[in-house]
Amino acid sequence: MSVILGGCATQTDKKPAGVGTYPADECLSCEAIMPRSVPITYLILHHTAAPLPSALEILRGKDPQHKVGIHYLVSDETVPRVFKLASEEFSTSHAGRSKWLSVKSMNQASIGIEIVNLDGNTQLYPKAQIAKVISVSLDIIKRHNIPATNVLAHSDIAIGRKVDPGSNFPWKLLAESGVGAWPDDADVARFKILYTKNIPSNSELFEMFKTYGYRPENSETKTIKSTVEAFQRHFRTSKVNGEADAETVAILAALNFKYRKK
Numbered sequence: 001m002s003v004i005l006g007g008c009a010t011q012t013d014k015k016p017a018g019v020g021t022y023p024a025d026e027c028l029s030c031e032a033i034m035p036r037s038v039p040i041t042y043l044i045l046h047h048t049a050a051p052l053p054s055a056l057e058i059l060r061g062k063d064p065q066h067k068v069g070i071h072y073l074v075s076d077e078t079v080p081r082v083f084k085l086a087s088e089e090f091s092t093s094h095a096g097r098s099k100w101l102s103v104k105s106m107n108q109a110s111i112g113i114e115i116v117n118l119d120g121n122t123q124l125y126p127k128a129q130i131a132k133v134i135s136v137s138l139d140i141i142k143r144h145n146i147p148a149t150n151v152l153a154h155s156d157i158a159i160g161r162k163v164d165p166g167s168n169f170p171w172k173l174l175a176e177s178g179v180g181a182w183p184d185d186a187d188v189a190r191f192k193i194l195y196t197k198n199i200p201s202n203s204e205l206f207e208m209f210k211t212y213g214y215r216p217e218n219s220e221t222k223t224i225k226s227t228v229e230a231f232q233r234h235f236r237t238s239k240v241n242g243e244a245d246a247e248t249v250a251i252l253a254a255l256n257f258k259y260r261k262k
């Protein structure tokens with residue numbers, strides 16, 4: 001008797017050591033896949049901005065005008081399902097124009113997960129769906145040894161262009177479950193005292209963002225505002241207004257202190 005481990009295997013599922021797959025509930029083919037040229041070091045999360053049927057249609061990459069694809073999709077059904085659309089050994093077109101640290105286009109270095117939600121900035125994510133996202137993410141992170149700071153929102157890597165998975169996405173809960181980065185409260189409190197007296201200039205903020213990984217094009221007020229907004233969508237979701245207030249800057253400083261200390 002042959003047992004296929006790791007969910008629905010497809011013809012493209014060669015399984016070199018350390019790659020493998022999440023045991024998905026459903027497997028569909030995606031036509032927008034490319035060979036990888038670099039190892040997998042990032043996990044990027046998205047919301048679909050479309051209901052399940054049309055999201056599946058789009059993400060299978062069948063539209064020649066919009067060659068997009070994704071590795072996994074988590075549905076918003078009462079009992080959410082995980083769809084696998086592309087084998088992890090391939091890269092898919094989910095990030096578009098994107099940057100983080102020294103990586104210029106994130107598709108090659110990443111695995112992407114789409115989460116069905118029409119707009120994660122206005123619509124809530126059901127608990128059961130988030131539990132599935134955590135399960136898929138933990139599995140990917142462990143198999144590829146992805147660092148906490150390399151689990152990112154599409155909005156983190158495409159500043160001013162993308163807003164997903166949105167400010168309702170519970171990043172703190174994910175971090176508590178072992179998925180992604182989160183600052184320590186004591187560090188935030190300490191830095192907040194410092195920055196309440198003195199908000200850094202745009203060029204100082206530019207450097208702080210770059211230290212963490214964000215890639216604003218320049219230190220002009222408009223660009224910094226977009227970067228602050230992207231940052232708040234991930235790390236200070238109670239108020240996403242693009243304003244570098246003391247709390248926002250303190251969170252950024254606390255993240256750099258925790259993860260980027262030399």
Ligand SMILES: [Zn+2]
Binds near residue numbers: 046047164
């Ligand atoms: Zn996206």
